[in-house]
Amino acid sequence: MSEAMPTLTRLERRQVDLHLTYDDGSEFTVSYDDVRHACPCAKCAPSRNDDESSKLLRRQVEALPPVKPTVRTVGNYALTFEWEDGGCSSGIYRFERLWALANRQDPDGGKPYVHGAW
Amino acid sequence: MAGPPVSTHTPSDGPAPEGPSADQQRQMEQAYAQMKRKMAMQSLGKRIKHKIMVLSGKGGVGKSTVSTGLALALAQQGHRVGILDIDITGPNVPKMMGLDGRRLHVEEGRIHPAQGHLGVKVISMAFLLDDDDTPVVWRGPIKLGAIQQFIGDVEWGDLDYLVIDFPPGTSDEPLTVAQSLPDIDGMVIVTTPQDVALLDSRKSIGFAESLKVPVLGVVENMSGYTLHGRAPAGTEVQIAGPGGRTHTATADDDGSFHVTLDLFKQGGGAATAEEFGIPFLGALPFDPGFVRGGDDGVHRIVSDPEGASSVAFGKVVAAVQAQIGQASSTGLEIV
Numbered sequence: 001m002s003e004a005m006p007t008l009t010r011l012e013r014r015q016v017d018l019h020l021t022y023d024d025g026s027e028f029t030v031s032y033d034d035v036r037h038a039c040p041c042a043k044c045a046p047s048r049n050d051d052e053s054s055k056l057l058r059r060q061v062e063a064l065p066p067v068k069p070t071v072r073t074v075g076n077y078a079l080t081f082e083w084e085d086g087g088c089s090s091g092i093y094r095f096e097r098l099w100a101l102a103n104r105q106d107p108d109g110g111k112p113y114v115h116g117a118w
Numbered sequence: 119m120a121g122p123p124v125s126t127h128t129p130s131d132g133p134a135p136e137g138p139s140a141d142q143q144r145q146m147e148q149a150y151a152q153m154k155r156k157m158a159m160q161s162l163g164k165r166i167k168h169k170i171m172v173l174s175g176k177g178g179v180g181k182s183t184v185s186t187g188l189a190l191a192l193a194q195q196g197h198r199v200g201i202l203d204i205d206i207t208g209p210n211v212p213k214m215m216g217l218d219g220r221r222l223h224v225e226e227g228r229i230h231p232a233q234g235h236l237g238v239k240v241i242s243m244a245f246l247l248d249d250d251d252t253p254v255v256w257r258g259p260i261k262l263g264a265i266q267q268f269i270g271d272v273e274w275g276d277l278d279y280l281v282i283d284f285p286p287g288t289s290d291e292p293l294t295v296a297q298s299l300p301d302i303d304g305m306v307i308v309t310t311p312q313d314v315a316l317l318d319s320r321k322s323i324g325f326a327e328s329l330k331v332p333v334l335g336v337v338e339n340m341s342g343y344t345l346h347g348r349a350p351a352g353t354e355v356q357i358a359g360p361g362g363r364t365h366t367a368t369a370d371d372d373g374s375f376h377v378t379l380d381l382f383k384q385g386g387g388a389a390t391a392e393e394f395g396i397p398f399l400g401a402l403p404f405d406p407g408f409v410r411g412g413d414d415g416v417h418r419i420v421s422d423p424e425g426a427s428s429v430a431f432g433k434v435v436a437a438v439q440a441q442i443g444q445a446s447s448t449g450l451e452i453v
């Protein structure tokens with residue numbers, strides 16, 4: 001999948017979602033709820049390991065007010081999202097993660113998060 | 119003979135105040151210490167310009183060698199540098215920095231680092247050991263608490279760079295450090311050319327994603343072996359290397375030449391870096407001088423600053439600095 005991933009050239013922060021433009025001309029929207037729910041940080045990621053806690057995380061995220069995040073690049077491989085409302089801002093989102101979200105794929109690639117084992 | 123009764127109370131004294139119980143007193147002191155530590159950590163964030171973590175998935179790949187080399191190379195450039203050795207079970211930074219057998223130096227409740235070569239400030243969990251052969255066996259929360267306390271209680275002064283060396287194979291320590299220390303510039307991941315080590319470094323890259331710490335890049339250690347020899351100045355020398363490859367070198371004006379041979383399959387670090395879209399910071403050759411340096415407490419880049427290993431180290435250091443200095447290079451337009 002990573003071979004096929006085009007380069008993200010433009011990211012527009014809209015009211016409730018991101019509008020993404022890639023260098024192959026493709027465009028996508030990803031809702032802020034999806035972005036927040038897919039947070040790769042060590043606190044959020046384990047919540048997606050099972051359906052129950054994943055749904056709970058989803059509900060928590062959806063309960064947050066719709067705010068525009070501050071978006072920053074990390075090196076040349078990832079983005080961070082900072083949410084003023086106190087929602088989790090810890091995750092570093094690789095471009096692959098965003099691409100998976102854009103394509104409505106599992107951002108974790110079907111792999112459970114394992115803490116402490118690497 | 120009795121004069122007026124002598125009172126020990128002055129009029130303003132009301133009833134004797136009920137002091138806090140010993141328990142409350144302790145809690146207050148703890149809370150106060152906690153608060154002071156937190157403030158110390160915040161100011162640490164400001165007084166230390168750059169903080170770099172050095173990690174690997176697998177043990178023995180050369181993290182401590184890279185950490186100490188990075189610290190010394192930065193010090194050689196004239197920077198103020200500190201190194202923090204988080205490895206409680208097998209701390210080897212003090213030995214590499216010529217500070218074997220040091221103990222913790224505490225003054226007015228603050229821990230003062232020892233000074234190693236080139237004035238590099240060193241703090242190691244080893245300074246807590248009673249003797250070098252008794253590892254501290256702290257587990258879980260106690261260990262992590264100790265690390266947090268350690269970070270907050272060290273008096274580093276003003277530093278340009280703090281290099282943090284970790285034990286292999288667990289994510290607890292990096293997580294604790296990342297949570298305690300604000301604004302870490304990023305992590306350097308050390309690998310060796312063998313595939314197993316690479317697999318582990320892949321996992322560590324995935325793990326890096328879950329901390330709010332960017333990956334500065336991958337260093338491939340023990341990559342190739344550099345042969346040194348002598349021949350009349352200007353002579354072209356041919357060496358048969360592994361895998362049937364012929365290497366050529368030309369003897370310099372002093373009649374010295376060197377050739378780097380691939381011992382293991384090379385380029386794995388670069389391949390991993392490319393696969394993950396993270397920077398490749400360079401390769402360090404296999405050099406027995408690193409082992410000797412580790413034992414004698416004089417790092418290779420101090421004892422042999424012109425040698426091939428030091429030159430390779432210099433390139434890695436430059437790549438790390440470039441990575442830190444670099445804002446965004448993605449050309450992404452964020453609106």
Ligand SMILES: Nc1ncnc2c1ncn2[C@@H]1O[C@H](COP(=O)(O)OP(=O)(O)OP(=O)(O)O)[C@@H](O)[C@H]1O
Pocket residue numbers: 174176177178179180181182183184205208210284285286339340341402403404405406407408409410412
């Ligand atoms: N490039 C190299 N060439 C030769 N020997 C090396 C090289 N790098 C490291 N070594 C040696 O390999 C051994 C392990 O290195 P080091 O202690 O730096 O690894 P580490 O990853 O910190 O280990 P640990 O996981 O135990 O903390 C040491 O004896 C060191 O001198």
Ligand SMILES: [Mg+2]
Pocket residue numbers: 181182183205210283284285
């Ligand atoms: Mg080590």
